[in-house]
Amino acid sequence: MPDQFRETYGPIALVTGASSGIGLAFAEELAQRGFDLVLTARRTDRLDALAERLLSSHAVRTTVIGCDLADPNAPARILEATRGADIGLVVSNAGFNVKGAFEDTDAAAMARMLTVNCHAPxxxxxGMIPRLKARTRGGIVFTASVEGLIGCPYSAAYSASKALVVALGEALWGEMLGTGIDVLTLCPGATESEATAGMAAMTQLQSAAEVAKLALGNMGEGPTFVPHTHYRQMFEALREQPRSAALAAMAEGMRKRT
Incomplete structure (x- = not known):
């Protein structure tokens, strides 16, 4: 099965936001599966250290592209830098969130978030789909969030940005049927990361390594995939309710936490 996976999606995988969290976990899992890698993030020192470690432990080659996806021109630079590379798997993972009451959210931070979370994917x-279609095989993973499945009060801008990713991934899943290209939109819940490390109240945390491994194991099971049973059941129940009741309950729950 590992050889078959690499034959379908290899030999090279592109991972954005690979310096920490789920992106780092994707890089490690793919290296273990024998993929050469193209890794992008702002913190190139971390990527360089990761590349050395993966070369030593798995004998895979890594190309590091330092870029900030808050720059609208960054995706074009990544596409140009990877021209000619035989990339069979694109993991569009980079993203960040801003939370709290919408009117209190910094407008500039929201603009940056939309550029990273929406414009970049x-x-x-x-840019990558024509290359994948020319290969007649491959895959795309979009890292969204369970918060993209329904509008989440006190996470309005982030939830909206991930709703775009969910809609994009679902639409492309349909468009790619019959082309040999699998599209999976990954919708994690709370995941162990630098962002959640100091949050004592966070429960039902899933390891980034488990999220990445489960996502790759379900590449052909799109269009969307929620890797944690707790969050899958929670959001299925929310979406089965009348939307007004679900949103009112979510808003009340968030107000009680603040």
Missing amino acids: LQLAH
Whole structure:
């Protein structure tokens, strides 16, 4: 099965946001499966250290591209830098969130978040799909969030940005049927990361390594995949309720926490 997976999606995988969290876990899991890698993030020192470690432990080659996806021109630079590389798997993972009451959220931070969370996946997919179709096989993973499955009060801008990713991934899953290209939109719940490390109240945390492994194991099971049973059941129940009741209950629950 590992050889078959690499034959379908290899020999090279591109992972954005690979310096920490789920992106780092994707890089480690793919290296273990024998993929050469193209890794992007702002913190190139971390990527360089990761590349050395993966070369030593798995004998895979890694190309590091330092970029900030808050720059609208960054996806074009990634596409140009990878021209000619035989990339069979694109993991569009980079993203961040801003939470709290919408009116208290910094407008500039929201603009940066929309560029990273929405503009970058759109542009990378637009540039990579013709290359994948020319290969007649491959895959795309979009890292979204369970918060993209329904509007989440006190997470309005982030929830909206991930709703775009969910819609994009689902639409492309349909468009790619019959092309040999699998599209999976990954919707994690709370995941162990630098962002959640100091949050004592966070429960039902899932390890980033488990999220990445489960996502890759379900590449052909799109269009969307929620890797944690707790969050899958929670959001299925929310979406089965009348939308007004679900949103009111979510808002009340968040107000009680603040």
